[in-house]
Amino acid sequence: MKRLAPCILGLILASPVFASLHDFEGFWYNPDARLSDLVTIVVRTEGSHVSVHVWQHCDSGTCDWGQVNGIAYALSASANLADSAHVVSAVFRRPDGEVLLILRVEDRLLKVDALTHFKGQGPGPPEAQQAPKPYAVAYTFRYTPTATASKPPPPPPPTSATPPSAADGHPREKIPQFPWPPPRASAMALVPRSFLTAPTGMGGQLADVSGRLLAALDLCGYSEHSFYAVPDGFALVTQLEQINPDGTPKQAPARWAADVPPLRSFSMSDYLKALFTANPGYYRIIVFVVTSHPFSQAEAAVGREEAERWLASGLNQLPDTIGKLPFSEAVACTALIYEFEQREAGKEPVILIPSDLTGTDHLAKSRLWDVLKR
Amino acid sequence: MKLPTDVCKKRLTLEWFVGSGLLFFVFLFQTFFGHYGEKASEAWGWLLPSVMPTLLLIASVWTLDALGKGVKLGSVDGFIFWLAFSLSAAYLVVVALTILLQPLVATSPDEYLHLMNQASLFLGPFQGLVSASLGAFFVKSES
Numbered sequence: 001m002k003r004l005a006p007c008i009l010g011l012i013l014a015s016p017v018f019a020s021l022h023d024f025e026g027f028w029y030n031p032d033a034r035l036s037d038l039v040t041i042v043v044r045t046e047g048s049h050v051s052v053h054v055w056q057h058c059d060s061g062t063c064d065w066g067q068v069n070g071i072a073y074a075l076s077a078s079a080n081l082a083d084s085a086h087v088v089s090a091v092f093r094r095p096d097g098e099v100l101l102i103l104r105v106e107d108r109l110l111k112v113d114a115l116t117h118f119k120g121q122g123p124g125p126p127e128a129q130q131a132p133k134p135y136a137v138a139y140t141f142r143y144t145p146t147a148t149a150s151k152p153p154p155p156p157p158p159t160s161a162t163p164p165s166a167a168d169g170h171p172r173e174k175i176p177q178f179p180w181p182p183p184r185a186s187a188m189a190l191v192p193r194s195f196l197t198a199p200t201g202m203g204g205q206l207a208d209v210s211g212r213l214l215a216a217l218d219l220c221g222y223s224e225h226s227f228y229a230v231p232d233g234f235a236l237v238t239q240l241e242q243i244n245p246d247g248t249p250k251q252a253p254a255r256w257a258a259d260v261p262p263l264r265s266f267s268m269s270d271y272l273k274a275l276f277t278a279n280p281g282y283y284r285i286i287v288f289v290v291t292s293h294p295f296s297q298a299e300a301a302v303g304r305e306e307a308e309r310w311l312a313s314g315l316n317q318l319p320d321t322i323g324k325l326p327f328s329e330a331v332a333c334t335a336l337i338y339e340f341e342q343r344e345a346g347k348e349p350v351i352l353i354p355s356d357l358t359g360t361d362h363l364a365k366s367r368l369w370d371v372l373k374r
Numbered sequence: 375m376k377l378p379t380d381v382c383k384k385r386l387t388l389e390w391f392v393g394s395g396l397l398f399f400v401f402l403f404q405t406f407f408g409h410y411g412e413k414a415s416e417a418w419g420w421l422l423p424s425v426m427p428t429l430l431l432i433a434s435v436w437t438l439d440a441l442g443k444g445v446k447l448g449s450v451d452g453f454i455f456w457l458a459f460s461l462s463a464a465y466l467v468v469v470a471l472t473i474l475l476q477p478l479v480a481t482s483p484d485e486y487l488h489l490m491n492q493a494s495l496f497l498g499p500f501q502g503l504v505s506a507s508l509g510a511f512f513v514k515s516e517s
Contacts, residue, residue: 274477278408
């Protein structure tokens with residue numbers, strides 16, 4: 001790292017543009033990502049605190065590097081970080097070394113310098129050592145992934161898209177299948193294709209769509225998810241969350257509680273409501289079904305216990321065989337909302353069919369709609 | 375210090391009927407809005423024995439007064455009045471807290487009833503103490 005210090009200092013000092021820390025926040029997509037490149041960065045800020053979440057384009061689709069705390073740099077020691085931060089740094093520890101990311105915002109683009117340093121590199125000259133040499137790569141990430149046909153097409157996928165089959169070494173039996181047709185949902189919404197495509201609006205793979213959805217989920221606080229196979233695509237299941245009657249998520253930790261908790265923070269309206277009413281609980285699971293296969297919903301409704309098991313029974317990441325499927329024009333992303341009402345604590349929750357809200361309302365209230373739209 | 379008995383009785387009556395009336399209406403609204411769900415009868419089965427015996431005692435004395443049967447107005451020891459008044463106030467506050475604290479510590483009718491049953495452990499002896507002080511007061515005034 002000592003060797004990198006001058007580079008870091010140079011990069012920071014050479015940054016002519018400053019911005020507020022808020023400008024860093026959001027979903028950033030690398031339209032030119034090739035294999036092993038960084039493909040998605042999600043930056044969160046709260047006051048002067050910043051966290052950075054990174055995904056890399058890897059053999060199996062997208063690899064999650066996880067989230068780390070970053071450091072924001074202002075123009076001077078006395079400046080307000082939140083208003084004048086112009087550089088953010090974040091260090092990711094990888095199995096073979098560590099990667100320092102230097103992030104800057106310029107013209108609504110996120111300029112990222114990734115400085116990779118491998119283990120085993122001591123103070124001696126790099127050429128005398130066996131470990132790979134440190135290197136730096138510059139990326140440009142885009143903030144608003146709206147489709148613009150005038151942009152150049154994205155690079156070809158690193159490997160050819162291969163439909164899942166038993167012959168490709170990844171037997172389909174090993175991938176949990178989502179109930180098909182899906183159980184009857186409380187509400188549904190079609191996620192516009194433009195929300196899921198790269199800035200170029202061109203092709204891509206289902207892994208890219210998965211990465212986009214995961215980044216949006218992450219930004220909206222959904223930290224747990226699981227994948228299922230559906231015909232010609234995948235289903236992405238979110239964890240059960242507790243919501244208010246208007247569809248907005250409850251504040252954590254009540255949001256992820258399996259039962260309605262007592263009042264944790266006092267407000268007169270909440271208190272009076274809890275004092276006089278039955279204190280019902282509302283729960284929601286969102287399932288994104290991405291497939292080119294048209295489908296209807298089954299008549300049979302699902303119970304909350306069974307829906308809760310979806311999270312544990314699915315895969316933690318999208319299998320390569322599905323991720324490499326092309327995101328063709330025929331592929332649609334449908335959000336199925338499963339909303340459950342527990343009329344009073346201790347009672348068995350029942351699915352609300354139909355929901356009082358539309359599927360789009362549910363996505364909007366969970367902020368997913370806005371995050372995907374950006 | 376002696377206090378006029380009719381004034382003391384009116385103060386105690388006012389205290390008990392206003393306090394119990396407020397609790398009654400809170401319970402009424404809770405029942406209407408389904409706060410106790412299917413456990414409403416058990417909930418009322420806790421509240422009514424908590425306040426009704428005292429209310430009946432007070433009401434019966436006033437009835438006897440109205441009928442002019444053996445009621446002899448005079449004065450009563452101030453200490454006895456303030457003891458009865460304070461114990462009554464404390465008792466009604468504890469009953470009220472058992473209801474008003476429910477949203478902060480419980481979420482379901484079963485948990486509300488559990489809380490009430492726990493409160494009964496100390497409300498029972500407390501109620502005996504209050505009744506004794508009130509009874510002594512009213513009996514003393516009538517004898």
